[in-house]
Amino acid sequence: MAIQFSKLAERGSLNCIWIGEDLNAQxxxxxxxxxIMLETSNVNVGIEVTSPLARNISxxxxxxxxxxxxxRGRFRLGLDAARPNALMRDATTLLRRIWRGETVTFTxxxxxxxxxxxxxxxxxxxxxxxxxxxxxxxxLAGETADGVILSGPRRYIExxxxxxxxxxxxxxxxGKSFRFVARVPTVIVDKKSDLKLAREAVATVLAETPEAxxxxxxxxxxxxKPIKALIAEKGVNEASRIVAEDLLxxxxxxxxxxxxxxxxxSLEKYGIDEAIFGSPYGREPAKAIRxxxxxxxxxx
Amino acid sequence: MEKASIDFAVGLNAYETFEEIVDKCxxxxxxxxxxxxxxxxxxxxxxxxxxxxxxxxxxxxxxGLGLLSPLLHTPDxxxxxIFSLTEVFGDRFEICLGVGDRSQLLRVGVxxxxxxxxxxxxxxxxxxxxxxxxxxxxxxxxxxxxxPKMLAAAKSFDGVLMNYASPRMIKxxxxxxxxxxQKDFDFGIYAPxxxxxxxxxxxxxxxxxxSAVVALGAPAAVLDEFGLGKRLQGAIEEHEAGLRIESVxxxxxxxxxxxFSIYTxxxxxRSYLRELGDLGISHMVFGFPQNLSKITIRDLASALR
Numbered sequence: 355m356a357i358q359f360s361k362l363a364e365r366g367s368l369n370c371i372w373i374g375e376d377l378n379a380q381x382x383x384x385x386x387x388x389x390i391m392l393e394t395s396n397v398n399v400g401i402e403v404t405s406p407l408a409r410n411i412s413x414x415x416x417x418x419x420x421x422x423x424x425x426r427g428r429f430r431l432g433l434d435a436a437r438p439n440a441l442m443r444d445a446t447t448l449l450r451r452i453w454r455g456e457t458v459t460f461t462x463x464x465x466x467x468x469x470x471x472x473x474x475x476x477x478x479x480x481x482x483x484x485x486x487x488x489x490x491x492x493x494l495a496g497e498t499a500d501g502v503i504l505s506g507p508r509r510y511i512e513x514x515x516x517x518x519x520x521x522x523x524x525x526x527x528x529g530k531s532f533r534f535v536a537r538v539p540t541v542i543v544d545k546k547s548d549l550k551l552a553r554e555a556v557a558t559v560l561a562e563t564p565e566a567x568x569x570x571x572x573x574x575x576x577x578x579k580p581i582k583a584l585i586a587e588k589g590v591n592e593a594s595r596i597v598a599e600d601l602l603x604x605x606x607x608x609x610x611x612x613x614x615x616x617x618x619x620s621l622e623k624y625g626i627d628e629a630i631f632g633s634p635y636g637r638e639p640a641k642a643i644r645x646x647x648x649x650x651x652x653x654x
Numbered sequence: 655m656e657k658a659s660i661d662f663a664v665g666l667n668a669y670e671t672f673e674e675i676v677d678k679c680x681x682x683x684x685x686x687x688x689x690x691x692x693x694x695x696x697x698x699x700x701x702x703x704x705x706x707x708x709x710x711x712x713x714x715x716x717x718g719l720g721l722l723s724p725l726l727h728t729p730d731x732x733x734x735x736i737f738s739l740t741e742v743f744g745d746r747f748e749i750c751l752g753v754g755d756r757s758q759l760l761r762v763g764v765x766x767x768x769x770x771x772x773x774x775x776x777x778x779x780x781x782x783x784x785x786x787x788x789x790x791x792x793x794x795x796x797x798x799x800x801x802p803k804m805l806a807a808a809k810s811f812d813g814v815l816m817n818y819a820s821p822r823m824i825k826x827x828x829x830x831x832x833x834x835x836q837k838d839f840d841f842g843i844y845a846p847x848x849x850x851x852x853x854x855x856x857x858x859x860x861x862x863x864x865s866a867v868v869a870l871g872a873p874a875a876v877l878d879e880f881g882l883g884k885r886l887q888g889a890i891e892e893h894e895a896g897l898r899i900e901s902v903x904x905x906x907x908x909x910x911x912x913x914f915s916i917y918t919x920x921x922x923x924r925s926y927l928r929e930l931g932d933l934g935i936s937h938m939v940f941g942f943p944q945n946l947s948k949i950t951i952r953d954l955a956s957a958l959r
Contacts, residue, residue, distance in 0.1 A: 357738075380737040381738045382735040385703060385738045388700075389739075389742050409726070409731070410696070416700045420699040423671055423699070424672055466763025467761065468763070473669035474668070474697070
């Protein structure tokens with residue numbers, strides 16, 4: 355699907371195609387990203403996100419370097435691990451050392467390199483984005499990454515930006531090419547019944563959202579528990595019926611293509627540089643992406 | 655091009671830029687070679703993405719990925735790459751599975767000895783083959799093998815790629831496998847190669863290094879079988895002590911180079927090919943440094959005509 359939509363996105367003057375890693379899908383994310391790079395010529399392509407432990411760190415380094423070469427600097431690497439800071443810090447440091455052409459010897463619980471060096475020469479820099487939610491990791495993103503991918507309710511995004519800012523201030527990096535990206539479930543609504551799709555997306559997202567994130571967003575557990583229970587008992591279709599209007603507005607962006615484009619742009623007020631038009635897009639995803647891209651082009 | 659029953663390929667080591675690799679593959683297709691093989695190793699570019707770039711710039715040449723080590727890529731990742739490539743570029747891909755270069759694996763923290771490496775390879779093969787069958791994708795799965803244990807496992811693959819080149823060693827391996835393989839099983843070799851019209855010292859120096867790397871990675875059982883173990887002892891000790899391969903190579907004799915490489919003037923390649931054809935070889939990958947430049951690839955293609 356990502357490959358199919360990539361040309362639509364490029365024609366719509368979108369800035370970046372972010373590809374999620376679905377471990378159950380019959381696709382390999384770096385291969386898919388490479389194919390999209392080859393099928394497009396201007397749009398950036400990002401991986402959103404992969405775990406530093408899903409592959410050997412040297413494999414992640416060379417896969418990213420290959421994509422940066424193919425895309426002539428259009429590639430972005432998203433990393434995520436629900437682990438302590440050391441893992442993400444080490445992964446970021448190691449990737450950059452490998453890309454600089456250093457001979458690396460390093461041992462930790464998660465990584466082991468011994469006199470390793472890359473024989474390829476990375477011709478373009480690969481920015482590293484953290485796709486994290488934990489407060490300490492958000493701060494670390496500001497300290498060490500080139501960008502952050504935030505996902506969650508709007509109030510959470512607002513607070514998360516402030517936390518990342520703390521990390522940026524530690525390094526005195528605010529405003530220096532660091533990018534804030536936010537991914538929001540988005541639905542183009544043609545008719546009222548399309549709202550059901552948005553409610554289903556919100557039910558799914560809320561059920562998977564960590565308690566700490568809900569707390570930051572001011573969403574009481576009591577509001578989410580019945581949704582989770584209903585998903586477990588009867589499926590997301592039934593659960594979507596009890597998603598309240600305020601939750602829908604807090605978590606998703608939906609409406610006509612023009613309204614969605616405006617709403618995505620309004621994330622600027624939180625300090626967001628780039629908004630991801632996230633799934634489920636609409637009843638007909640290809641049509642929704644095309645309409646959304648056209649609306650965005652008219653807006654910008 | 656002499657086409658009898660052998661497919662010819664050039665192997666590309668992905669340490670160049672992807673553009674240089676793609677250019678060479680385009681040239682290989684123009685020259686009529688049947689395959690290109692894109693190598694995969696920790697210090698090199700990422701093979702599946704390079705294969706995508708090659709496929710996007712060529713029309714029909716078949717593209718081999720590998721050797722892919724299941725110690726570095728999970729079966730699902732390998733499958734995902736095959737599915738994505740096949741969906742976009744059609745049925746042009748084959749893979750070669752194997753343990754991989756143990757010294758390179760150690761550098762990235764993977765100790766093949768501790769990990770029961772062969773179990774990983776065989777389990778990966780079974781899972782990949784099952785999923786491909788279920789999805790109706792007919793990607794051929796080769797095994798990269800050298801020693802007796804690996805060769806014994808080859809029967810469950812579609813073919814075996816051996817990385818030695820002397821007819822004596824190849825015959826020894828085929829005799830071991832043939833009685834237990836299916837009728838359509840393919841025997842291939844993937845060896846350091848230098849087929850030349852005009853001899854170049856740089857290419858020969860690189861051939862010696864590439865051959866030494868293969869010889870030093872060969873199982874002791876193979877080296878001993880052919881009386882090479884003692885002759886390589888000094889080189890093995892220096893290699894294990896961490897000396898650079900460029901230094902170790904001075905202990906590797908020309909005879910060892912001959913066993914592990916295809917080294918011949920283009921005028922004499924035909925008789926070698928006939929000999930291998932008679933042994934049952936159906937797939938030949940001319941490895942590094944045959945890929946050194948478009949000129950060395952053209953030299954090979956011209957010798958195959």
